[in-house]
Amino acid sequence: MSLCDDTLLCNFPKCRTKLSGFAWVTACSHVFCDQHGSGEFSRSPAICPACSSALSGKLDIVRTELSPSEEYKAMVLAGLRPDVVLDISARALAFWSYQVHQERMYQEYSLSRAEAQLKQMEKVLTQQNQSRELELTAMRGEIASLKKVMEEYKRKYSEVSERLMERNRQYQKLQGLYDSLRLRNMVVGVGERDTLPQPAHHDYSTGVARQATPQRSPQFLSLGSEADSRFFSCLEADGAKTFFQFSSPARERGRPFIKKH
Numbered sequence: 001m002s003l004c005d006d007t008l009l010c011n012f013p014k015c016r017t018k019l020s021g022f023a024w025v026t027a028c029s030h031v032f033c034d035q036h037g038s039g040e041f042s043r044s045p046a047i048c049p050a051c052s053s054a055l056s057g058k059l060d061i062v063r064t065e066l067s068p069s070e071e072y073k074a075m076v077l078a079g080l081r082p083d084v085v086l087d088i089s090a091r092a093l094a095f096w097s098y099q100v101h102q103e104r105m106y107q108e109y110s111l112s113r114a115e116a117q118l119k120q121m122e123k124v125l126t127q128q129n130q131s132r133e134l135e136l137t138a139m140r141g142e143i144a145s146l147k148k149v150m151e152e153y154k155r156k157y158s159e160v161s162e163r164l165m166e167r168n169r170q171y172q173k174l175q176g177l178y179d180s181l182r183l184r185n186m187v188v189g190v191g192e193r194d195t196l197p198q199p200a201h202h203d204y205s206t207g208v209a210r211q212a213t214p215q216r217s218p219q220f221l222s223l224g225s226e227a228d229s230r231f232f233s234c235l236e237a238d239g240a241k242t243f244f245q246f247s248s249p250a251r252e253r254g255r256p257f258i259k260k261h
Contacts, residue, residue, distance in 0.1 A: 007066075008099050011050040012036040019066060027060040028053045029098045037063065 008019045010033040017033055024037025030050040032040070040046070046055040055061050065072070077085050 008096075009103060010036060011102075012040075013049065021066060022063055023066055025062050025064055025095070026053075026055055027057065028055070029095050031099065034063075037061075 008023070008031050009016050010019060010023075011030045012032050015033065015036055019031065019033055022034045024032045024034065024041060026032075026048050028048050028051055030048055032049065036049065040049050041055070041061050046061060047053070048055055068076075077088065080088070
């Protein structure tokens with residue numbers, strides 16, 4: 001801050017606004033904006049908000065106009081001796097120089113504090129980067145190991161898939177063999193049932209249970225004279241009373257019972 005190129009700033013903590021219009025100036029060389037000056041110096045006893053100095057004198061606190069009119073400038077120092085004017089001017093310049101020095105000290109303090117914070121943040125950032133690099137390296141190693149495991153699983157999956165396909169082919173082959181054998185057994189079973197003897201039925205004309213013969217053509221119809229001789233020989237062996245001379249039950253009941261002595 002130069003002596004002429006900039007304006008004063010409010011010395012109230014956390015305010016630091018540029019002063020314009022009216023300002024409150026203290027004997028301890030501090031200056032405050034009109035808002036904080038009127039609020040702080042309305043109490044009794046008045047205490048400087050910047051250095052906590054007691055301001056009990058009548059002229060220890062002055063509310064001054066920062067941009068006085070030309071009439072004020074012409075009359076404020078009129079009639080004073082040159083040494084008094086110079087003394088007043090020197091004290092005013094000392095006050096301004098003190099404010100500039102304090103502002104520079106404050107800016108240097110803020111800069112050093114910001115640099116310290118920046119170094120601390122850089123240190124923390126470096127530590128975080130190192131930690132992230134370690135984590136990234138560990139994650140890369142884990143990814144590489146997982147890729148190896150995945151490749152191993154892919155290989156095993158391929159082997160299992162090939163085995164499963166081979167099992168499926170074997171199963172289809174066995175299923176076809178099973179179906180063909182089942183059909184063959186069904187055909188053989190049907191043929192055996194056709195050749196099996198029919199169940200016996202009762203001959204009500206003779207009263208004798210005879211075995212039923214299969215329902216097919218008699219052999220003598222296809223064997224010629226040999227079949228005829230077999231058929232008639234069977235009739236001769238059975239006798240003449242096998243069919244034509246068999247007495248009916250009614251006729252037997254009509255005969256008288258003769259008791260033989």
